[in-house]
Structures are given as structure tokens and as C-alpha cells.
Amino acid sequence: MMRVLAGWAALAGLALLVPLRAAGPGILPARDGSAARARELIESLHLKVLPKESGYLGIIGSSARQVTVKGRALAVQSQNYYMLTAELPINYLHWLEPDDTHVLIEGGPVDYYIFHPDGRAEMLTLGMDFAAGERPVIAVPGGCWKALRLRKGAKYALMANTLSPEFTPDRVKIGAGADWLKRYEGAAPWATDETLREFIGPNWVP
Numbered sequence: 001m002m003r004v005l006a007g008w009a010a011l012a013g014l015a016l017l018v019p020l021r022a023a024g025p026g027i028l029p030a031r032d033g034s035a036a037r038a039r040e041l042i043e044s045l046h047l048k049v050l051p052k053e054s055g056y057l058g059i060i061g062s063s064a065r066q067v068t069v070k071g072r073a074l075a076v077q078s079q080n081y082y083m084l085t086a087e088l089p090i091n092y093l094h095w096l097e098p099d100d101t102h103v104l105i106e107g108g109p110v111d112y113y114i115f116h117p118d119g120r121a122e123m124l125t126l127g128m129d130f131a132a133g134e135r136p137v138i139a140v141p142g143g144c145w146k147a148l149r150l151r152k153g154a155k156y157a158l159m160a161n162t163l164s165p166e167f168t169p170d171r172v173k174i175g176a177g178a179d180w181l182k183r184y185e186g187a188a189p190w191a192t193d194e195t196l197r198e199f200i201g202p203n204w205v206p
Contacts, residue, residue, distance in 0.1 A: 033106075033107060033154075033155055033156075034155055035085070035086065035155050035156070037107075037155070037156070038083070038085050038086075038107075038155055038156035041083065041106070041156070041158055042056055042083065045058045045081050045158075046058055047081060047083055049088070050082075052092065052094075052174045052175070052202075052203055053091055053092050053094055053174060054088050054090060054091060054092055054201070055082060055083060055084045055085075055088050055090075055091050055148075056081075056082065056083040056084075056085070056088070057080055057081070057082055058080060058081035058082075059078075059080055060078075060079040060080055060081060060160070061078070061079055062075040062077065062078040062079070062166050063075050063076045063077045063078075063166075067165055069165055074165040074166050074168070075165060075166035076164060076165060076166070077162050077163065077164045077165070077166060078162070078163050078165075078166035078167050079160060079161070079162050079163075080160070080161050080162075080163075080167075081105075081158065081159070081160055082102070082158075082159045082160070082161050083156060083157065083158045083159065084110060084148060084149075084150040084156065084157050085150070085155065085156045086150065086154070086155050086156070089149060089150040090147065090148070090149050090150070090198070090199070090201060091146075091147060091148035091149075092147060092174065092175070092199060092200065092201040092202070092203055093115075093145055093146070093147045093174070093175060093176055093199040093200050093201070093203065094145070094146065094147075094172060094173060094174045094175075095143075095144070095145045095146075095172065095173040095174075096140075096142060096143075096144070096146070096163065096167075096171065096172050097142050097143065097171035097172070098142050098163040098164055098165050098166070098167060098171065099139065099140065099141055099142045099163070099164045100139075100140045100142070100146070100161060100162075100163055101137065101138070101139040101140070101161060101162045101163075101164075102126055102137070102138050102139075102140075102148075102159050102160075102161045103136065103137050103159060103160045103161070103162075104126045104127065104128065104136045104137075104157065104158075104159055105158045105159060105160055106156075106157075106158045107154060107155065107156045107157040107158055108126055108127045108128070108150070108151065108154055108157035109125050109126060109127030109128075109129070109134055109151045109154060109157070110125070110126040110127070110148050110149065110150055110151065110154075110157045110159070111123055111124075111125055111126075111148070111149045111151060112124045112125065112126050112138050112140075112146065112148050113146060113147045113148070113149070113190075113199065114140055114144050114145075114146050115144060115145035115146065115184050115187070116144055117143050117144065119183060119184070119187060120187060121184050121187035121188040121191050122188065123188065123190060124138050125151075126138050126148075126157070126159070127151075145176070145180070145184075147199035149199075174203050175200055175203025175204060175205045176200055176203075176204075176205055177200075177204060177205035177206060180200075181193065181196055181197070181200075184196060
């Protein structure tokens with residue numbers, strides 16, 4: 001029985017890897033974590049600067065299966081590559097209607113700030129140092145605000161993220177203003193006026 005379960009686990013792992021490889025260029029072997037490596041990944045995976053949110057984005061694809069949401073047919077899931085670098089270290093504040101899951105592929109760590117609809121704010125770290133409380137996968141429910149910041153000293157972080165149901169431009173909000181700031185300032189020890197304004201960055205909404 002144990003051998004059977006191990007076999008199924010191996011097949012499941014391969015099933016997760018195949019769609020990523022089939023949809024675009026393969027991930028290059030991990031190297032030295034340098035700025036040169038970041039440029040190599042950007043070129044190999046055809047990543048482009050993401051307007052407003054910042055960082056680098058590469059579309060992988062979306063599932064063929066669909067689901068109906070509010071009378072609208074949407075793919076069950078869409079997938080992207082996403083990268084932060086020392087030059088573009090912040091994924092600026094944005095709100096998403098779909099669930100959003102980030103998986104660290106290489107580099108990091110990345111501090112992940114989540115602002116819940118009930119006014120709570122939390123910070124999790126996407127990374128591989130389990131003893132320090134980091135985790136390689138972070139899942140955020142739909143309807144949350146979020147911002148990501150590459151940890152100081154890290155050269156880059158390459159991630160894959162899935163959105164369920166799929167991402168569409170009309171189901172995202174980028175930036176915020178005074179009302180948002182008032183709601184979340186002080187919601188956590190790190191949620192100071194200065195830090196929250198940094199997350200909003202150039203997308204301040206009057």
C-alpha cells in the first residue's frame with residue numbers, strides 16, 4: 001500500500017510540473033542568486049514589467065475548464081510567472097476578486113502583506129527557511145488587498161501565481177487613498193502611515 005501511495009504522489013508531482021513546462025520556456029537550473037541570474041530568468045521566461053503594480057510578469061495560461069460566476073463564464077484558474085528584483089522590489093498595493101496563490105520557485109525571501117476585508121492586517125514571508133517561519137506557498141482569499149516586498153539583500157524572487165477563477169482586468173483595483181490608509185493604519189505593528197504609503201507608492205488615489 002505504501003508503494004502505491006508513493007507512486008500516486010510521484011505522478012501528482014509530475015502533473016503539477018507538466019502544465020508549467022508545456023505552456024512556455026522551461027525553468028533554467030538554479031544558479032547563484034545574483035542579479036545576472038535575475039536577468040537570465042527575465043529573458044528566458046519572456047517576463048515584462050507589469051504597469052502600476054511593478055515587478056515582472058509572464059503569462060503562463062489558463063485552464064480549459066470553466067465556472068460560472070455572477071452569470072459570467074470564467075476559466076477555473078489562470079497562471080503567471082511573477083518576479084521582484086532589487087531594482088523593482090515592491091509589488092504595489094492592489095485588490096483582487098479571485099483567490100490568489102503564490103509559490104516561490106527561486107530566490108527570495110519576499111514579505112507578503114495581506115489586508116483583510118474585516119480590517120485585519122498580517123505579514124507572511126514567502127521563503128524556504130522553515131525554521132524562521134517562512135513558507136514556500138502563500139494563499140490569499142479573494143477580496144483582500146495585498147502588497148509584496150523583496151527582502152533587503154535579496155537580488156530577486158521568481159514566483160508562480162495562480163488566480164481562481166481566472167484574472168480579468170475588471171476584477172482588480174490598484175492603489176488606494178486616505179480612507180484605506182485610515183482603515184488599516186495601526187492594524188499591525190508594522191502598519192504605520194509611512195509603510196502603508198510606501199505600499200501604495202505611485203498609485204495614490206485622491
